[in-house]
Amino acid sequence: MRIVGLTGGIASGKSTVSNLFKAHGIPIVDADIVARNVLKKGTGGWKKVVAAFGEDILLENGEVDRAKLGQIVFSDPGRRQLLNRLLAPFISRGILMEVLKLWIKGCSIIVLDVPLLFEAKMDKWTKPIVVVWVDPKTQLQRLMIRDGSMEEDAKSRINAQMSLDLKRSQADIVIDNTGSLEALHEQFQKVLTQITRPLTWTEFMLSRKGAFLTLFSIFVGVAICKRSS
Ligand SMILES: CC(C)(COP(=O)(O)OP(=O)(O)OC[C@H]1O[C@@H](n2cnc3c(N)ncnc32)[C@H](O)[C@@H]1O)[C@@H](O)C(=O)NCCC(=O)NCCS
Numbered sequence: 241m242r243i244v245g246l247t248g249g250i251a252s253g254k255s256t257v258s259n260l261f262k263a264h265g266i267p268i269v270d271a272d273i274v275a276r277n278v279l280k281k282g283t284g285g286w287k288k289v290v291a292a293f294g295e296d297i298l299l300e301n302g303e304v305d306r307a308k309l310g311q312i313v314f315s316d317p318g319r320r321q322l323l324n325r326l327l328a329p330f331i332s333r334g335i336l337m338e339v340l341k342l343w344i345k346g347c348s349i350i351v352l353d354v355p356l357l358f359e360a361k362m363d364k365w366t367k368p369i370v371v372v373w374v375d376p377k378t379q380l381q382r383l384m385i386r387d388g389s390m391e392e393d394a395k396s397r398i399n400a401q402m403s404l405d406l407k408r409s410q411a412d413i414v415i416d417n418t419g420s421l422e423a424l425h426e427q428f429q430k431v432l433t434q435i436t437r438p439l440t441w442t443e444f445m446l447s448r449k450g451a452f453l454t455l456f457s458i459f460v461g462v463a464i465c466k467r468s469s
């Protein structure tokens with residue numbers, strides 16, 4: 241199974257791109273949805289977060305007040321690291337379960353849409369890594385419009401993530417989403433062709449599976465030679 245990593249910055253257009261993958265029948269594992277599920281009332285993640293942040297972050301119905309928790313963690317790096325540390329094991333486990341389900345279903349290619357793919361060191365699970373890049377001004381504008389947020393709040397959310405330029409430098413494939421949706425669709429078609437084509441022999445040999453098969457063949461070959469000598 242090929243696991244494609246899809247990442248970028250907040251409001252850079254990951255969900256827009258992942259919807260295009262979905263429309264082409266490619267299943268998506270969305271880390272934001274997994275993260276929401278592991279913070280639902282009564283779950284292990286919820287208990288840890290309530291114990292660390294206190295009941296003040298709860299709504300009357302006992303669910304986490306996401307807007308309130310967001311305000312706390314996006315304005316305080318220490319509190320954000322604490323939240324990340326508490327939720328990371330639940331989120332990785334949740335993502336792994338979703339991947340396993342799709343593997344059991346026999347999917348040959350899936351896309352992991354993870355905003356913090358590099359920050360959470362999940363990049364090693366995925367190949368190729370697609371980064372949706374956008375210029376900083378457009379990113380800020382789109383974020384403020386989408387969330388109806390003030391500039392200061394939007395900036396603090398952008399600054400809570402690794403810089404988009406650094407993410408771009410670590411990508412296998414970059415989608416520049418600064419332009420129109422039509423321009424995005426055009427780039428997407430090329431990316432789709434690129435990631436759905438079969439691997440060349442060299443790419444396969446350089447992949448982990450290829451390296452494993454090569455080592456395994458050498459090992460079996462040596463064992464057979466030893467037996468027959
Ligand atoms: C702080 C929370 C409650 C705010 O909820 P809210 O509904 O306002 O935002 P939402 O979850 O939709 O996230 C929107 C975007 O914020 C960014 N973001 C979310 N969490 C983080 C974080 N810890 N650090 C940096 N950016 C983040 C992502 O780009 C995400 O797509 C929520 O984001 C959360 O629980 N974050 C911690 C879990 C996490 O790491 N999620 C990212 C999945 S890898």
Ligand SMILES: Nc1ncnc2c1ncn2[C@@H]1O[C@H](COP(=O)(O)OP(=O)(O)OP(=O)(O)O)[C@@H](O)[C@H]1O
Nearest residue numbers: 249250251252253254255256382386419420421424
């Ligand atoms: N090329 C585009 N032109 C105009 N608007 C766009 C374009 N691409 C995305 N948008 C809009 O920008 C906003 C952010 O896009 P999207 O929600 O896909 O980002 P995201 O990276 O998934 O964000 P998050 O990290 O918060 O989940 C949305 O309102 C979306 O409709």
